[in-house]
Amino acid sequence: MGITLGPNQYGKAEVRLVTVDRDGPVHHLRDLTVSTSLRGSLERTHLTGDNADVVATDTQKNTVYAFAKDGVGEIEDFALRLAEHFTGSFEHITGARMLLSEHAWNRIDVGGSPHDHAFSRPGGEERTTAVTLQDGKAWVVSGLTGLTVLKSTGSEFHGFPRDRYTTLAETDDRILATAVTARWRYSATSGVDWSRSFDEIRRTLLETFATKHSLSLQQTLYAMGEAVLEARPEVAEIRLAMPNKHHFLVDLSPFGLSNENEVFHAADRPYGLIEGTVLRDDEPADAAGLAWYSLPEF
Ligand SMILES: O=c1[nH]c(=O)c2[nH]c(=O)[nH]c2[nH]1
Structure with a gap:
């Protein structure tokens, strides 16, 4: 009887992202939890430990923060942007599941x-x-x-x-x-x-x-x-x-981006x-x- 690898996915769970839109004195706040999962031909890492097809979960997390620099917009659009990026950029990644939740904040009166x-x-x-x-x-x-x-x-x-x-x-x-x-x-x-x-x-x-x-x-x-x-x-x-x-300021400089108090890790x-x-x-x-x-x- 043979043994084989069944369905699998992997990613970074619960990336805590806070963005502040500081365009003017009235700030706009967004607070999200983002979980990324990637799917594809991932037999090599599971069966032999060869990681040539593995987009590191750390990279996935960084991507979430870097993409947030352009503004999050609707969570559906942000999730689609991320999913399209991961599946479009790596040959062995053929599927992506993005789970996003947004935490509400009201202005203090x-x-x-x-x-x-x-x-x-x-x-x-x-x-x-x-x-x-x-x-x-x-x-x-x-x-x-x-x-x-x-x-x-x-x-x-x-x-x-x-x-x-x-x-x-x-x-x-x-x-x-x-x-x-x-x-x-x-x-x-x-x-x-x-x-x-x-x-x-x-x-x-x-x-x-x-x-x-x-x-x-x-x-x-x-x-x-x-x-x-x-x-x-x-x-x-x-x-x-x-x-x-x-709330720690995310260092976006490795990705060629500035971060003027806009993107934070909560x-x-x-x-x-x-x-x-x-x-x-x-x-x-x-x-x-x-x-x-x-x-x-x-
Ligand atoms: O308001 C603060 N008080 C502290 O005592 C402290 N310590 C720290 O690391 N950050 C802060 N912030």
């Missing part, structure tokens, strides 16, 4: 107007509360998780120490993106319009993220907490956990994790230890 370069991702967000009642005392710690936001400019990061392990380039213009987890402790457990308070705190967090020019995510975190405490007297203390969802992990508490001067940090005990993230 600031003072009733859509912001030029700050976005939030719809969905995935939760409103939370943790009520603790012990020994006759009560605390309400409310919050939100999964508030995913991104600004395509207005963020810098430089001036950090350099040692022999530092490779990060300084930047005066980068994408800043995070998924905010916020928990705030109310100074009272009655007489608060919980719903209105939540809406106003959320709005303040979003507007501050959008409008505060950022020199670090830490600075943005503090500014967001400070703005909430300034605007909402019912809040005694706010804690924020903000992962730095890195990295999944590792991520920076910036956490901090913002509280009032007269509020000792551990005044409500029981309220915070064992809450996720804090």
Whole structure:
């Protein structure tokens, strides 16, 4: 009984591509996950390890980023462009399957107007509360998780120490993106319009993220907490956990292309994790230890 190679395909799965159309002050953002698969006469690599017919998956990934430089357009058109390129350029590649998904972003509303370069991702967000009642005392710690936001400019990061392990380039213009987890402790457990308070705190967090020019995510975190405490007297203390969802500029120079903050690799992990508490001067940090005990993230 003979053994033979059946149907097969190979490619780069889940290329995380973010593009920013910076033609003017109003930026247009696209966020895609692209998976490429190529099919064809691929017996040689499977049966003998001869890779003469194998378009490396790394090449496929680079092609996705390089093609994005010309603009993505409709995902159907982008997928067709890629498929036609792969099948048209390599003799042994006779088929291509491109799987694309697009992740939606909405403009953040600031003072009733859509912001030029700050976005939030719809969905995935939760409103939370943790009520603790012990020994006759009560605390309400409310919050939100999964508030995913991104600004395509207005963020810098430089001036950090350099040692022999530092490779990060300084930047005066980068994408800043995070998924905010916020928990705030109310100074009272009655007489608060919980719903209105939540809406106003959320709005303040979003507007501050959008409008505060950022020199670090830490600075943005503090500014967001400070703005909430300034605007909402019912809040005694706010804690924020903000992962730095890195967007790395793709080096397109090997392909003879420039990249002026247009094409990014949205990295999944590792991520920076910036956490901090913002509280009032007269509020000792551990005044409500029981309220915070064992809450996720804090
Ligand atoms: O805003 C930032 N804060 C950091 O602490 C940090 N560290 C890093 O590598 N990038 C950044 N960005």
